[in-house]
Amino acid sequence: MLSSSVAANYRAACRASSTAEFAAKVGVVLEESGIVPAQRLAHLKQEATELTAILSSIRKSSTNKKATL
Template identity: 45%
Template structure:
């Protein structure tokens, strides 16, 4: 997967999360969970775009780690929606799967970049 495709995928994930949260009922707790989920899911793509413009390898790695953390945080909020019983598990499956895949992708990118940097020294 090239960087343009990953940018599109991360943006699509954020857009789908935004649309999904708009379909959910309003309530104090669910509103908070949705806000947190929107923040971290949109941060994945924003930080990846920033990483691609990184000023150095260290800057790139830093931002990739943030992408990984934000994708993983998305899983947390989705899990909490399920565990709290506020959202039916079957509605969350595809979003959890995509968040897990994005987490794995950014983890792999970070590890590879760190190893490549180490090998150059």
């Protein structure tokens, strides 16, 4: 669900008096919407996968060390 400020800014963009004003206001809408571009999202997903692997390895390693003590 989008916030009311996103909707208000989109409405203001639709009422822009020039292409430059429209582009600027749509930029504000994008910033406030929290939408992540697909390319950035793929990078974040890869990073999350790598961090999960690292943390899982640390957990497994620490569990194995406790078992041998």
